[in-house]
Amino acid sequence: MAGIIIGFSRDASYAFFALGNLRVEFYMVLSDGTVIQELDYLDESTIMNCQGDITGMWNSTKRSYSFHVPKDMSRATVKWRTPAGKGTLSLTSTTQPHFPDGSMWPSQGARTEMAPSLHMNQPIAGGRVIADVELSSSKRMQLRGFGGHGRLWAQGGWFDIVDGFHIIRAYAGPYTISYWRPISRLNKGDVYHSAQLFNHGKLLAATQLGEKSQTKDYILFSNDFRGKVSGGLTDKSTGHVLEFISPSRGKTWRFLVEHMRKKFEMGLGGETGISGFTNRVTGGEAGGRQYEGRGFSEQTIFPEEIAKWRIWIVYGIGYFNRGKSFVLRIARWLS
Structure with a gap:
């Protein structure tokens, strides 16, 4: 079981350290368990809108990343070239573009x-x-599977607006699942x-309600502890259970998302931090x-505040190259 995550960020959360606001996060786990984890800081980023087609480029000397999404959002292409390797990822949509409440794009009233x-x-x-x-080892491979593309933006840094979150993308038979569960720091x-x-690519259920209702569709989320793979931080769950419930239709769809491999983990002190997994999905x-299918999940708990020395290490991971795993182990030991 293999997986890739590529995230493009313009994030001023740590601007006071003068390390720049442009970063690309690249996480890859191979079927043999090899983990490749890169946090890259780039000198410049450019976003181009050409008749509705969007192209983004993040560049520095000897490193470049780019993405392209056409106006109809039917596909997305990502390319990268770094000292660690190069590649192209092509994503062809099987679902409809939508907003957090499930409203389909385009929509005049969606929030x-x-x-x-x-x-x-x-x-x-x-x-x-x-x-x-x-x-970089000249090892070549082609990976096929399922994935997704989302866009986030915020009125503040991560540490200002959320205490943590869960993210799940899952695929099983004809079903595709997208789930976000942020915990607010503003509304504590x-x-x-x-x-x-x-x-089969058509919206079956959508909700922002996370508690039981007699009339409205809702989602129930719970952690599962029966599996074998967990993170090394506070959250020791080995997976999650998602239940989509529609009282008006008298139907329930239930899925078990089970951790199979840890894709990445970054401690932020006091057992807080970020963990990501590739998953087996059944339901x-x-x-x-x-x-039965596959999925990705991420679980995050942010500290109330983070020591400046630890921010330096987290933001410096991209510069340590081969030594960064050792530095992260030292960072966790010191917390």
Whole structure:
């Protein structure tokens, strides 16, 4: 089981350290368990809008990353070239672009706010992926599977607006799942939800309600501890259970998301931090056919404040290259 995550950020959360606001996060886990983790800081970024087609480029000497999304959001292409390797990832959508409340794009009345000061839209909730990768070791591979593309923006830094969050993307048979569960720092401790379930690419259920209702569709989220793979931080869950419930239709769709490999982990002190996993996914409609597939999940707990020395290490990971794993182990030991 393999997976790739590439995140492009313009984030001024740590501008007071004068390290720059442009970064690319690259996480890859191979089927043999090899983990490649790069946090790159770039000198410049450019966003181009050509008749609705969007192209982004993040560049520095000897390192470049780019993405391209056409106006209809039917696909996305990412390319990268760094000392660690190069590659191309192509994502072809099988779902409809939508907003946090499940409203389809385009919409005149949809809101992008998912939680206080945190906004999102999803050009591609799910789609088919082909990735051609060449590592610096001259090892070449082609990966095929499923993935998604989302866009986030915020009125403040991560440490200002959220205490943490869960993210799940999952695929099982005809079903595609997208789920965000941010915990607000502005409305202290309040939990927000954005959940969408697709069947054969068509929206089947969507809700921002995370508690039981007699009339409205809702989502129930719970942690599972029966598996074998967990993170090394506070959250020791080995997976999650998602239940989409529609009282008006008398239907429930239940899915178990089970951690199979840890894709990345970054401690931020006091057992807080970020962990990401590749997952085995099983489930379907209650009483109906059950399916098996794959997924990705991320779980994050942010500290109330973070020591400046630790920020230097976290933001310096991209500069330590081969030594960064050792530095992260030292950082966790010191916390």
